[in-house]
Amino acid sequence: MAIYIKSPWEIEKMAKTGQLHSQIFAQIEPHIRPGVSTYELDQMILEAIHQVGGKAPQIGYRAGGQVPYPSATCMSVDDVVVHGFPSKRPLREGQLLKIDFLFTYDGYTTDMARTYAIGKVSPEAERLMRVTEEAFWVGLELLQPGKRIGDVAAMVQDFVERQHGLWCIREMVGHGVGRELHEDPQVPNYGEPGKGPKLRPGMTLAFEPMVALYPAKMVILADGWTATVGKGNLAAHYENTVLITESGPRLLTGSQKSVPARP
């Protein structure tokens, strides 16, 4: 892998990809409710991807000896952090669903994930979702030229763990994205200021805080993909593809939050 600095024309292509990607999320959000299965949501997304002329690069994707990933999307419920397989089991009130997928359009890929409450969820689940999203906005402010990956990582960790008493997932990290699904650098959600690669304009990063209620070692189930922090624990995920520009971060997926990140 390598760090690819994208040219202005590549950035415009990625912005288009990201815009379509965000639209697909918006399009399926009204269907996320108790009773629907994650398989049905996955199929809706796949159809939407094809409708806009895009591709679902996760289908058949394998990383280092893994079995090929079977679906267009990752549908991760409750204690599953990432890489859950879509399932025909209907979603139930009170569950937390993470939808995460890579999307390719015109040769360029973006990465995006959101966490959804299925009906009414517990106050602690709500707090977990809120802090995870806020960690994204707090970290985003540091995605600036001259800062280092470790500055961002340490900020996310401090915000999540010291300020809010929750747990940053260690075993999965954000990453460069664009020409390939996974590019350098790795973008962890824990670390030390001043460490790691320096951010430069033209970098495009999947920045993705993944947070659990309680400290846990994440384990992969026998299916080779499903990543869980264990029954009784809960995880949330908030991810956008972000471009580093001279004047700071630019979101290529999602849209800028209207309220300030810091309470």
Ligand code: MF3
């Ligand atoms: N969107 C995730 C990521 O790259 C999932 C990729 S793994 C896959 O960060 F196999 F499911 F594609």
Ligand code: CO
């Ligand atoms: Co990703």
